[in-house]
Amino acid sequence: MTRSSTKPILIATLRLVIGIPIIGLCFFWPAGTFDYWQAWLWLAILFLPLMGMFLYLIQRDPALLERRVRTGEQRPEQRRIIAASALFLILIFLLPGLDKRFGWSSVPVWLVIVADVFVLAAFLLNFLVIRVNSYASRVVEIQDGQQVITSGPYALVRHPMYLSIILILLATPVALGSYWGVIPTLAYLPLLAARAKNEEELLVNDLPGYREYMQKTRYRLFPGIW
Numbered sequence: 555m556t557r558s559s560t561k562p563i564l565i566a567t568l569r570l571v572i573g574i575p576i577i578g579l580c581f582f583w584p585a586g587t588f589d590y591w592q593a594w595l596w597l598a599i600l601f602l603p604l605m606g607m608f609l610y611l612i613q614r615d616p617a618l619l620e621r622r623v624r625t626g627e628q629r630p631e632q633r634r635i636i637a638a639s640a641l642f643l644i645l646i647f648l649l650p651g652l653d654k655r656f657g658w659s660s661v662p663v664w665l666v667i668v669a670d671v672f673v674l675a676a677f678l679l680n681f682l683v684i685r686v687n688s689y690a691s692r693v694v695e696i697q698d699g700q701q702v703i704t705s706g707p708y709a710l711v712r713h714p715m716y717l718s719i720i721l722i723l724l725a726t727p728v729a730l731g732s733y734w735g736v737i738p739t740l741a742y743l744p745l746l747a748a749r750a751k752n753e754e755e756l757l758v759n760d761l762p763g764y765r766e767y768m769q770k771t772r773y774r775l776f777p778g779i780w
Contacts, residue, residue, distance in 0.1 A: 561620075562616065562619045562620040562622075562623045563612060563616075563619070565623040566608055566611075566619060566622070566623050567608075569623070570601075570604060570605070570608065574597060574600065574601055574604075577597065577600070577647060578593065578597055580644075580647040580648055580651065581593035581596075581597075581647065581650065581651045581730065582651065583651065584648050584649075584650075584651030584652045584654075584655060585650075585651035585652070585654040585655050586651075586655045587654075587655075590651070590654055592650075592654075592666055592729060592730045592731040593650075593651070593654075593730055595666075595670060595729070596670065596673065596726065596729050596730055599670055599673055599674050599677070599729075600673075600677075603674070603677035603678070603680075603681065604677075606681070607680070607681055607684065610681070610684075610685075611684070615684070615688055617688065618684060618688045618689075618690065621689070621690070621691035621692065621697075622684075622690070622691070622692050623692070624691060624692055624693055625692065625693070628693065628694075628695070629694055629752070629756070631752045632693075632694050632749060632752060632753075635745055635748055635749045635752070636749075638745055639742060639745050639746075642738045642739070642741055642742035642745070643742070645735075645738035646723055646726065646727065646735060646738050646739055646742065649727065649732060649734055649735040649737075649738065650726075650727050650730035650731065650732035650734075650735045651730075653730075653731065653732035653733075653734050653735060654730075654731060654732070658732070658733075658734050659731060659732045659733040659734060661728060661731045661732065661733065665728060666728065666729055666730075666731055669725040669726070669728035669729035670725075670729045672721060672724075672725035672729075673721075673722055673725045673726060673729055675721070676718045676719075676721035676722040676725065677718070677722065679707060679714060679717065679718040679721070680715065680718040680719075680722075682706055682707050682714075683706070683707055683708075683714050683715045683718065685706070686703055686705050686706035686707070686708065687703045687706075687708065689701075689703070690715060694749075694752070694753045694756060695756075696756065696757070696760045696761055700761060701763070702761060702762075702763040702764050702766075702767045704767055704770070704771070708771065709771065710771070710773075710777050711771065711773050711774060711775055711776070711777055712750075712754070712767070712768065712771050712773065712774050712775075713750045713753070713774050713775055716746050716749070716750050716775055717775050717776070719746065720743060720746060720775065723739045723742065724736065724739050724740075726739075727739060746775075747774075747775065747780070750774050750775060751774070754768075754774070
């Protein structure tokens, strides 16, 4: 295994090792306690699919792993959207802990579990996307040899990866026992929609066959809606 092939593995491993504890800190620090079973359950649900996808990419699609760890968005519109998204993402992860500390919400256990099931299902959708689309880079770009993907989730909507992110972020506050945390998620949705729309401008212009795909698969994010 060469140095260039091990670098994405090291980066992805580092993100798992550091990223999950940081997310946990975003839950437990505002809550003021580790006695927060909803957060522990959510972190377990986060860890298991991410580890599964990580192992899958190492074994089956190391080129996609390299694309998934890549950062440095080149398109100015995308950089502005990502910068604007940061505030909402921080609130999405901090508000549930504050809600836990001050008791603003009272989410029943059964609804927490249902929300966790939605989170897990959304991660499954995310996994299906990377299985059928080896070009699912983290940054918006056209790669050498890239083709239009029309199978799997792409037969339903043109941006199933964004759809999976939306489902995760909508269900996460409720899974953490907070209704108030849903508010920044709803405010964040227009930014994700803007990112998808901007990405399509590149795809229509530079990816052969994408315009025809748009005519066949009409909806960007939500089947039957948009």
